[in-house]
Amino acid sequence: MGVIDTSQDGAPRRLHGVRDVPFDTVVADHGAAVLRVCRAMLGPDEAADAWSETFLSALRSYPDLEDGANVRAWLLTIARRRSIDQVRGRTRAPIPVGAAPDHVLAPEGPEDALADEQLLRAVRRLPPRQRGAVAYRYLADLSYDEVAALLGSTPAAARRSAADGIAALRTAYRPMEAP
Amino acid sequence: MTHEPTNDDVDVVDALRAVTTAEDDLARLRAELAASADDQGLLEVAYRTVPSPFGDLLLAATPVGLVRVAFEVEDHDRVLASLAGTVGPRVLRSPRRTDAVARELDEYFAGRRRTFDVALDLRLVRGFRRQVVQGLADIPYGATRSYAQVADGVGNPTAVRAVGSACSHNPVPVVLPCHRVVRSDGTLGQYLGGVEVKAALLAMESAAAV
Numbered sequence: 001m002g003v004i005d006t007s008q009d010g011a012p013r014r015l016h017g018v019r020d021v022p023f024d025t026v027v028a029d030h031g032a033a034v035l036r037v038c039r040a041m042l043g044p045d046e047a048a049d050a051w052s053e054t055f056l057s058a059l060r061s062y063p064d065l066e067d068g069a070n071v072r073a074w075l076l077t078i079a080r081r082r083s084i085d086q087v088r089g090r091t092r093a094p095i096p097v098g099a100a101p102d103h104v105l106a107p108e109g110p111e112d113a114l115a116d117e118q119l120l121r122a123v124r125r126l127p128p129r130q131r132g133a134v135a136y137r138y139l140a141d142l143s144y145d146e147v148a149a150l151l152g153s154t155p156a157a158a159r160r161s162a163a164d165g166i167a168a169l170r171t172a173y174r175p176m177e178a179p
Numbered sequence: 180m181t182h183e184p185t186n187d188d189v190d191v192v193d194a195l196r197a198v199t200t201a202e203d204d205l206a207r208l209r210a211e212l213a214a215s216a217d218d219q220g221l222l223e224v225a226y227r228t229v230p231s232p233f234g235d236l237l238l239a240a241t242p243v244g245l246v247r248v249a250f251e252v253e254d255h256d257r258v259l260a261s262l263a264g265t266v267g268p269r270v271l272r273s274p275r276r277t278d279a280v281a282r283e284l285d286e287y288f289a290g291r292r293r294t295f296d297v298a299l300d301l302r303l304v305r306g307f308r309r310q311v312v313q314g315l316a317d318i319p320y321g322a323t324r325s326y327a328q329v330a331d332g333v334g335n336p337t338a339v340r341a342v343g344s345a346c347s348h349n350p351v352p353v354v355l356p357c358h359r360v361v362r363s364d365g366t367l368g369q370y371l372g373g374v375e376v377k378a379a380l381l382a383m384e385s386a387a388a389v
Contacts, residue, residue, distance in 0.1 A: 020260045020261070020263050020264040020268075021260065021263060021268065022224075022259045022260065022262070022263040022268060022270035022271075023263075023268055023269050023270055023271060024226075024259070024270050024271045024272055025259075027209055027212065027271070031200075031205055031208070031209065032200040032205060035200050035204070035205060035208070036198055036200055048204075048208060051208055052208060052211060052212060052215065055208075055212050056212060056215055056216065056219070056221070059212070059216055059221050059269055059271075060221060062268055062269060063267065063268055063269065112199065113199075113201070115194075116198045116199060119194055119195065119198065120198065123195075134195065138192055138195035138196055139195060139196075139198060141196075166191055166192060169191045170191050
């Protein structure tokens with residue numbers, strides 16, 4: 001009775017009667033979330049290509065998707081497979097403490113896009129598990145069960161990774177304390 | 180160090196949740212996806228909507244040809260879901276494939292065209308119904324036929340009700356002119372897009388045919 005069957009953005013988690021759902025609807029429901037994750041994992045330049053490859057690959061295997069499948073998790077699994085090599089090869093710069101402006105935490109007005117980009121860059125600089133947990137949980141609104149499946153860990157470990165990632169992000173944006 | 184986000188951390192979470200996706204970025208990506216899908220033969224149904232004097236028309240085409248024309252009253256979302264179920268779920272908005280149809284419909288509604296010469300995919304009607312709707316193309320612009328006459332025309336003079344049913348299942352109204360089939364008693368009969376649309380189409384054609 002208590003199973004929540006929609007994501008925070010209203011998109012259905014599970015695809016019932018997949019045969020009757022045009023792929024266009026899948027793109028409409030999940031395109032934005034997948035793009036946010038791609039941006040967090042790969043950066044703005046590579047995100048578009050990753051998105052395109054993900055959805056083209058998904059389109060190819062869509063007719064075989066089973067009824068009741070978890071579509072968003074399925075899409076992100078495809079995205080993850082395609083981008084994992086790029087993620088592995090990335091060198092990580094230390095998170096700049098105090099380098100980001102405070103307003104990233106309360107975005108308002110035309111700086112929103114820049115603020116988003118700075119926040120996503122900070123996510124990108126997290127260690128892989130934290131990055132994944134934070135992106136899947138807070139950018140794509142997956143449940144911890146779904147996050148765990150994507151990361152190949154347990155829901156409890158996924159929670160810890162997400163919390164640690166959030167704590168690390170918080171550190172990056174805490175204002176410099178007066179000496 | 181606690182492993183749960185504290186109140187201090189909630190604003191970071193809010194900021195993440197508030198990350199927006201630029202609509203035009205997404206629109207561009209979707210358009211490119213449709214084009215790539217088409218190029219790679221993965222696009223089972225390409226659709227678009229076009230304005231008309233009778234509301235937006237949904238146009239859907241397979242690689243074979245135009246497979247569906249739907250009025251707004253038919254509920255375009257339902258029609259697309261039905262196409263996903265009957266033709267295939269690889270359905271994307273992609274105007275390219277229906278460029279010619281859209282242009283010809285535009286000309287038709289502007290009174291500059293009387294026949295359509297687009298490729299059709301009539302897989303959604305079989306047997307007798309397909310025979311009937313294919314025969315509709317022989318009814319000239321500005322003219323009408325009765326259901327009885329159409330039944331006669333397909334060599335089945337008693338199948339008057341079946342002709343009516345076939346017309347109501349015409350997957351490509353306007354392009355195949357089921358609006359030109361009326362009752363013997365002069366009343367209009369029925370129409371998928373609504374009887375007032377049928378009347379308007381006939382009025383438009385008879386005015387232009389003068």
